[in-house]
Amino acid sequence: MSDVLLSVRNLGKDFGGVRALSGVSFEVRAGDIHALIGPNGAGKTTLFNCATGVFPPSAGGVWLREHRLTGLPPHHIARLGVARTAQNLRPWRDMTVLENVLVGCHLRGRRGLLSGMFRFPGTCAEEKRLRDLALQRLEQVHLAEYADVRVGELPLGQQRMVELTRALAADPHLLMLDEPAAGLHTRETQELGRLLTSLREQGLTILLIEHDMSLVMSICDRVVVLDHGEMIAEGTPREVQSDRRVVAAYLGEQA
Numbered sequence: 086m087s088d089v090l091l092s093v094r095n096l097g098k099d100f101g102g103v104r105a106l107s108g109v110s111f112e113v114r115a116g117d118i119h120a121l122i123g124p125n126g127a128g129k130t131t132l133f134n135c136a137t138g139v140f141p142p143s144a145g146g147v148w149l150r151e152h153r154l155t156g157l158p159p160h161h162i163a164r165l166g167v168a169r170t171a172q173n174l175r176p177w178r179d180m181t182v183l184e185n186v187l188v189g190c191h192l193r194g195r196r197g198l199l200s201g202m203f204r205f206p207g208t209c210a211e212e213k214r215l216r217d218l219a220l221q222r223l224e225q226v227h228l229a230e231y232a233d234v235r236v237g238e239l240p241l242g243q244q245r246m247v248e249l250t251r252a253l254a255a256d257p258h259l260l261m262l263d264e265p266a267a268g269l270h271t272r273e274t275q276e277l278g279r280l281l282t283s284l285r286e287q288g289l290t291i292l293l294i295e296h297d298m299s300l301v302m303s304i305c306d307r308v309v310v311l312d313h314g315e316m317i318a319e320g321t322p323r324e325v326q327s328d329r330r331v332v333a334a335y336l337g338e339q340a
């Protein structure tokens with residue numbers, strides 16, 4: 086019995102002459118941590134961009150249950166319950182930690198960011214509710230004491246946690262993380278692993294692009310492997326780890 090949350094069907098993306106994705110199909114089960122791995126240039130970030138409305142695919146599509154995501158604008162996809170982080174750190178550095186997380190809250194807030202900005206009647210209670218929610222989120226990731234610090238002043242590991250918290254603040258069904266452990270120390274990576282595991286226990290589904298294989302192997306339920314835009318393997322971490330095509334793809338990258 087598996088409950089599918091996200092379906093990627095025959096997804097293709099060309100950039101001029103470059104075929105970044107070709108015929109990629111897989112499903113992410115609700116409640117899983119699902120990894121997307123592969124050498125640099127394999128098409129992982131492109132798959133995220135197609136799924137979150139950054140650009141349209143050249144073929145196929147991505148569905149969140151019965152909703153076709155591909156073709157929708159990013160804010161609409163966010164409202165359906167998909168939150169993501171970017172490979173290159175993008176928290177707004179001049180804003181405080183709390184303000185960053187509030188932006189995430191507003192993505193799902195009942196009255197939306199615009200009414201918050203223009204202070205329509207009835208938004209004060211909503212503002213307070215969102216502030217409390219944001220602070221609660223920051224406590225979960227041990228960042229509450231930095232609520233009023235500008236993000237640009239924090240070390241990289243904490244900046245990444247701010248970005249992750251901002252994504253979580255939108256209260257998504259699906260969290261898509263693009264290399265969240267890049268640049269983190271071993272201890273920070275282990276902490277991230279524990280956080281993601283506890284989020285899964287709370288019912289969140291996570292699609293994770295990650296190069297840190299020990300993190301992937303220790304927390305993921307299933308793994309999809311891309312190479313040159315094609316899916317070359319899919320299975321449990323143990324299955325893909327011993328797959329000859331996967332080993333060859335990674336050895337090829339090192340060579």
Ligand SMILES: Nc1ncnc2c1ncn2[C@@H]1O[C@H](COP(=O)(O)OP(=O)(O)O)[C@@H](O)[C@H]1O
Nearest residue numbers: 100103105123124125126127128129130131132
């Ligand atoms: N916006 C873009 N315009 C042109 N080419 C792109 C763009 N995004 C990605 N590519 C190309 O698509 C391929 C896959 O890139 P990417 O999805 O970033 O790989 P990965 O995230 O697996 O390292 C690469 O050849 C890359 O140069």
Ligand SMILES: [Mg+2]
Nearest residue numbers: 129130131172
């Ligand atoms: Mg990438």
